[in-house]
Amino acid sequence: MAKHYEMWEKLGLDLEKHDQFLNPVPELFTEIFIKQDNRPEGMDYYDFVVGDIHGVRVKELVAEKDKGNPVISSFCAFVPDELIIAAGGASIGLCAGAQFPIPRAELELPNDICPLIKSSVGFKLERVCPYFEVSDFVVGETTCDGKKKAWEFLNEHISTYVMELPNTKSASGHQLWQSEIERFKLEIEERSGRKITTEKLAEAIKLVNKKRSVLERLYNTRKANPAPISGRDTLLITQLAFFDDPARFIEKTEKLCEELEARIANKQGVVNSEAPRILIAGTPMPLPSWKLHSIIESNGGVVVCEETCTGTRYFESKVAENGQNLAEQLVNLSERAMNINCACFTPNEARVDDILRLANEYNVDGVIYYNLQFCQTYNMEYNKVADALKKADIPVTQIESDFSENDSGQLNTRIQAFLEML
Amino acid sequence: MAKHYEMWEKLGLDLEKHDQFLNPVPELFTEIFIKQDNRPEGMDYYDFVVGDIHGVRVKELVAEKDKGNPVISSFCAFVPDELIIAAGGASIGLCAGAQFPIPRAELELPNDICPLIKSSVGFKLERVCPYFEVSDFVVGETTCDGKKKAWEFLNEHISTYVMELPNTKSASGHQLWQSEIERFKLEIEERSGRKITTEKLAEAIKLVNKKRSVLERLYNTRKANPAPISGRDTLLITQLAFFDDPARFIEKTEKLCEELEARIANKQGVVNSEAPRILIAGTPMPLPSWKLHSIIESNGGVVVCEETCTGTRYFESKVAENGQNLAEQLVNLSERAMNINCACFTPNEARVDDILRLANEYNVDGVIYYNLQFCQTYNMEYNKVADALKKADIPVTQIESDFSENDSGQLNTRIQAFLEML
Numbered sequence: 001m002a003k004h005y006e007m008w009e010k011l012g013l014d015l016e017k018h019d020q021f022l023n024p025v026p027e028l029f030t031e032i033f034i035k036q037d038n039r040p041e042g043m044d045y046y047d048f049v050v051g052d053i054h055g056v057r058v059k060e061l062v063a064e065k066d067k068g069n070p071v072i073s074s075f076c077a078f079v080p081d082e083l084i085i086a087a088g089g090a091s092i093g094l095c096a097g098a099q100f101p102i103p104r105a106e107l108e109l110p111n112d113i114c115p116l117i118k119s120s121v122g123f124k125l126e127r128v129c130p131y132f133e134v135s136d137f138v139v140g141e142t143t144c145d146g147k148k149k150a151w152e153f154l155n156e157h158i159s160t161y162v163m164e165l166p167n168t169k170s171a172s173g174h175q176l177w178q179s180e181i182e183r184f185k186l187e188i189e190e191r192s193g194r195k196i197t198t199e200k201l202a203e204a205i206k207l208v209n210k211k212r213s214v215l216e217r218l219y220n221t222r223k224a225n226p227a228p229i230s231g232r233d234t235l236l237i238t239q240l241a242f243f244d245d246p247a248r249f250i251e252k253t254e255k256l257c258e259e260l261e262a263r264i265a266n267k268q269g270v271v272n273s274e275a276p277r278i279l280i281a282g283t284p285m286p287l288p289s290w291k292l293h294s295i296i297e298s299n300g301g302v303v304v305c306e307e308t309c310t311g312t313r314y315f316e317s318k319v320a321e322n323g324q325n326l327a328e329q330l331v332n333l334s335e336r337a338m339n340i341n342c343a344c345f346t347p348n349e350a351r352v353d354d355i356l357r358l359a360n361e362y363n364v365d366g367v368i369y370y371n372l373q374f375c376q377t378y379n380m381e382y383n384k385v386a387d388a389l390k391k392a393d394i395p396v397t398q399i400e401s402d403f404s405e406n407d408s409g410q411l412n413t414r415i416q417a418f419l420e421m422l
Numbered sequence: 423m424a425k426h427y428e429m430w431e432k433l434g435l436d437l438e439k440h441d442q443f444l445n446p447v448p449e450l451f452t453e454i455f456i457k458q459d460n461r462p463e464g465m466d467y468y469d470f471v472v473g474d475i476h477g478v479r480v481k482e483l484v485a486e487k488d489k490g491n492p493v494i495s496s497f498c499a500f501v502p503d504e505l506i507i508a509a510g511g512a513s514i515g516l517c518a519g520a521q522f523p524i525p526r527a528e529l530e531l532p533n534d535i536c537p538l539i540k541s542s543v544g545f546k547l548e549r550v551c552p553y554f555e556v557s558d559f560v561v562g563e564t565t566c567d568g569k570k571k572a573w574e575f576l577n578e579h580i581s582t583y584v585m586e587l588p589n590t591k592s593a594s595g596h597q598l599w600q601s602e603i604e605r606f607k608l609e610i611e612e613r614s615g616r617k618i619t620t621e622k623l624a625e626a627i628k629l630v631n632k633k634r635s636v637l638e639r640l641y642n643t644r645k646a647n648p649a650p651i652s653g654r655d656t657l658l659i660t661q662l663a664f665f666d667d668p669a670r671f672i673e674k675t676e677k678l679c680e681e682l683e684a685r686i687a688n689k690q691g692v693v694n695s696e697a698p699r700i701l702i703a704g705t706p707m708p709l710p711s712w713k714l715h716s717i718i719e720s721n722g723g724v725v726v727c728e729e730t731c732t733g734t735r736y737f738e739s740k741v742a743e744n745g746q747n748l749a750e751q752l753v754n755l756s757e758r759a760m761n762i763n764c765a766c767f768t769p770n771e772a773r774v775d776d777i778l779r780l781a782n783e784y785n786v787d788g789v790i791y792y793n794l795q796f797c798q799t800y801n802m803e804y805n806k807v808a809d810a811l812k813k814a815d816i817p818v819t820q821i822e823s824d825f826s827e828n829d830s831g832q833l834n835t836r837i838q839a840f841l842e843m844l
Contacts, residue, residue, distance in 0.1 A: 110801045112534075142589035145567045148768045149802035162768060164595060167564035168586050172601040179594040346570045346584060376796070379532045380571035 001026050002052045007059060011133040018128045021100045022054065025288065032294045036230055038270050040263070042256030043233055049240055053287075057243055058130040064090050065134065070192035073135040075120060076143055077314045077340065078165055080333045083185050085204035085246070087194040093242025094138065095129040096120035097286030099403040108153065113146040114375050115402040116286060121150055124157050131243070132158065136191060139184075141165045143344040144377055161187055169338050169345055178334040185330065201329050205319045211246045212315035214253045219312065221260040222304045223362050225277070226269020228260040231303020232293040233270075238310050239287040275302045276422040279362060281355050281385065282370035283378050284309035289403050292370055295412050301419045305362040307355055308370070313340055343377035351381065352388045359394050365422040366395040368415070373402045395422060423448050424474045429481060433555040440550045443522045444476065447710065454716045458652055460692050462685070464678030465655055471662055475709075479665055480552040486512050487556065492614035495557040497542060498565055499736045499762065500587055502755045505607050507626035507668070509616040515664025516560065517551040518542035519708035521825040530575065535568040536797050537824040538708065543572055546579050553665070554580065558613060561606070563587050565766040566799055583609055591760050591767055600756040607752065623751050627741045633668045634737035636675045641734065643682040644726045645784050647699070648691020650682040653725020654715040655692075660732050661709040697724045698844040701784060703777050703807065704792035705800050706731035711825050714792055717834050723841045727784040729777055730792070735762055765799035773803065774810045781816050787844040788817040790837070795824045817844060 001022050008015060029050055033043075049057070061071050070089035074081075081091035101122025102115060108125065109118055123129035132138070137159040140151035154160045163180050166173030185196055215238060221228050237256075241249055263269070278301050280292065285308065293303050306312065317339040323329030341351035359367060367389055371379050382398050389396040397418050401407055423444050430437060451472055455465075471479070483493050492511035496503075503513040523544025524537060530547070531540055545551035554560070559581040562573035576582045585602050588595030607618055637660060643650050659678075663671055685691070700723050702714065707730065715725050728734065739761040745751030763773035781789060789811055793801050804820050811818040819840045823829055 108805065110798070110804075112796065113798055113802070142768065145766075145798040146802070148589060149765070149799055152769055152806070153802070162590075164588065164590050164592065166586065166588070166598065167570060168584075170586065172598050172605075173586060176588065176594050176598045183594075343571070344567075346564065347574055374534065374796075374798070376532070376535055376567040376798075377571055380535070380568070380575070382532075383530065384574070 002055045004055045004059070007062065008054070008130060011058075011062075011130050012127060013130060013133060014127040017126055018054075021098070021128045025053075026051070028288075032232060032290050033236065036233070036270070039233065040229055040256060040259050040270075042252070042259045045252045045256075046233075046236055046240055049244065050236070054130050057245070058134060060245065061090055061092070061131070061134045065136075068193075070136050070188065070194065071134055072137060072139060072188070073131060074139040074141075075147070076141050077309045078141055078143065078337050078342075079139050079163065080181060080184065080336070082201060082204040082208050082319065082333060083181075083188055083196060085207060086196045086201040087188045087192050088200075089188070089192060089194070090245075092131050092135065093286070094120055094131055095123045095287060097239075097289035097403055098123075099405075101126040101128060102403070109150065112374050113150075114144070114372050116284065116372055117146045117150045119286075119403060121154055124154060137161055139163060143342065144375070146374070165337070165344065167344070167346055174334065174338055177337055178331060181330050181334045196326070198326050198329065201326065202321070202323070205321055205323070205329065205332070207246050209318045209321065210250050211241060212318055214250050214257065215241060215315040217257045218253055218260070219305065219315075221257060221264060224264040224269070225363060226267070226271055226273040226275070227277070227302050227304050228263035228269055230270045230297055231278070231306075232290055232297055235285060235290065235293050235303070235306065235310065238306070238314060239285070241314070242287075271302045275300055276365045276419050277302055277304045277363060279305045279307060279355070279359050279364040279367045280311070280370050281307040281367055283372040283375050285370075286310060291403070291405070291408065292368070292399065292401065292411070295408065295415050296368070296419070299412070299416050299419050301415075304364060305358050307358050309342070312354070312358065313342065343381050348381065352385055355385055356388060356392055359389070359392070364394070366397070366418065368418070369396060369398040371398060371400045373400055424477045426477045426481070429484065430476070430552060433480075433484075433552050434549060435552060435555060436549040439548055440476075443520070443550045447475075448473070450710075454654060454712050455658065458655070458692070461655065462651055462678060462681050462692075464674070464681045467674045467678075468655075468658055468662055471666065472658070476552050479667070480556060482667065483512055483514070483553070483556045487558075490615075492558050492610065492616065493556050494559060494561060494610070495553060496561040496563075497569070498563050499731045500563055500565065500759045500764075501561050501585065502603060502606065502758070504623060504626040504630050504741065504755060505603075505610055505618060507629060508618045508623040509610045509614050510622075511610070511614060511616070512667075514553050514557065515708070516542055516553055517545045517709060519661075519711035519825055520545075521827075523548040523550060524825070531572065534796050535572075536566070536794050538706065538794055539568045539572045541708075541825060543576055546576060559583055561585060565764065566797070568796070587759070587766060589766070589768055596756065596760055599759055600753060603752050603756045618748070620748050620751065623748065624743070624745070627743055627745070627751065627754070629668050631740045631743065632672050633663060634740055636672050636679065637663060637737040639679045640675055640682070641727065641737075643679060643686060646686040646691075647785060648689070648693055648695040648697070649699070649724050649726050650685035650691055652692050652719055653700070653728075654712055654719055657707060657712065657715050657725070657728065657732065660728070660736060661707070663736070664709070693724045697722055698787040698841050699724055699726045699785060701727045701729060701777070701781050701786040701789045702733070702792050703729040703789055705794040705797050707792075708732060713825070713827070713830065714790070714821065714823065714833070717830065717837050718790070718841070721834070721838050721841050723837075726786060727780050729780050731764070734776070734780065735764065765803050770803065774807055777807055778810060778814055781811070781814070786816070788819070788840060790840070791818060791820040793820060793822045795822055
């Protein structure tokens, strides 16, 4: 793990705590990722990115800031990166998947809220995330009760702008979101002093769509049996998609896809074709949350798809590229959110259809419904999803967890039993 | 407890379970309410209503339905009763404060969601609430994650119409709520076949405002020291305000207020003037949730105000009566919600001001912040409220609870200690 103390100090990180946080990562990463058999060569790039996760990319962002370009961070697939990029800025998905800063957050927030929220707030309070420190401001959204109230608290520590996502996809709900997209555009322009033009926005829409398309291409390779890439490697790539420079990420991932497609042509898999194929459905797994994938795959299963915000919900819905002027482009941007089937919406019947479709497309043997503790919206959708899967004769089990290792033994036993049953 | 088996059977109640639910109520009610010393005479009426809680009022609603008038139920102070009344209908706040039906609900819903939601869903599943059964439909709202997803489930058992409350009070949020008010008006008209006219709506607005005003008058009497009425009696009256015929409720409560004002003139209290005066701030206490008041007052304290949905948030915000036509009246109705400082909104700074103002107006010695388990929005506002109270030198403690008696012993110890400290 490369050290960049000078830059980190300038950014205001707590160097001692930051070392405590980063030091165990290489060993963990080696154990979970590097030791895998038969990894695609193209994973080298992502291994390098993780190996310098708080270095090279942060350096790039500092350089962008020095040029006067905005750096804007967020936590949710609904936030339109395109507007940030069109203003010449960088859009970063913030750290939120580690146990390390949670005890600090629990001094300020209730224990019984989602670990993702506690983790993200904790990263700021502990000053161990350079992406937070390099951000001009962060963008929250009203996707759930916990986040909605967490932004009020976070705003006391870093400027936090909140986008109001509606609770329904009704005409009025959509109208509200459209006005929120317009308001966000003005906010970026005002804060950055940069004008968002039709041309710049058209380019940004194409770029971000291309990033989504390459992820889709990557996911499509997992439909093959045997799967040419492990679930944990794909998860890692999706997690890094939130951080990396989009153009470079597209290039590197396209190269990887070529390798994977060649593997498929040669019927070469990362596991054998008997490995139980698992779809994970539910809540997101932000970097560095690798526990569930690691347990499933070390027990002989292979994760072939994630119906999560760090999976299909991140890339399946694209922005129409036919906007001829800013007004049309903003409408197109707003429509993307209306095509994402997040449990924050009511009703959300189409999510059940998504899961059945993905289970079929990826030819899965079973579904693990993953729920971050205290995430009420996804938890409450479980029964409906489970009923539909049972009707379709697809085995399903629910796993509720957090980012700690406390439940690893118990999860291992449960997942082992589930895989044996398939 | 009067029995109305014939009517209950016709409504489809589970008679055996319903008896199990109602049978313990008289003893509990006697213990908590009837045995109080020095009660106002005017409490006779409310005692009578509780004594026949599933009888006389249900009979009235059945008669309304027989006349073709709609009976529409809801769970939240945001739902505009005025529109229901203007259509010649009755608006009922549903049962949601009992432990009894929760184990049944937990077979279908996660355990770790708010007991109010589990209770209300359980009442329907167990068929022990005649108000559910007499309702043409129920009205939910998107005030929190748990409720939002619960309506999807409840709708499988009784027609459930959902109003989308925004997450903010921004112009766009207000616009959304205004369109939801309009949509609700059309829904009532379509379902009931009744037209809502300007005249009828003006009458309904006046009537419901009058109900709110009489509750305000009742609350004002509690500002006196010694308080002329106990906290639990006032809580009971507010709880019944959700069920009772509004005109009759106004008449009876006005009469009670006269008695209480005479008491104040005579410096006559229900307790002595040394009793610690408590403000409860937080989540609602629907019928028959009396635990916290009962513990506080049996330990020598007196609850003088509730900053809850079964307290000041229910009546403080009124509807402007100056609407000259339906369009204006609907705008006025929508504005009421924007003046309620519920934790479902972000930001919600004005709630802190409300609590400081009430603590001052009611001259309280301490604040108990009451949080229903797993209610994330109110739980996450605690620290902000506590900081403001501490700055104002007002002692505060947080109590998290549910509708069971499991924690009564522990609560008793904690509350005793808090009262002794004041």
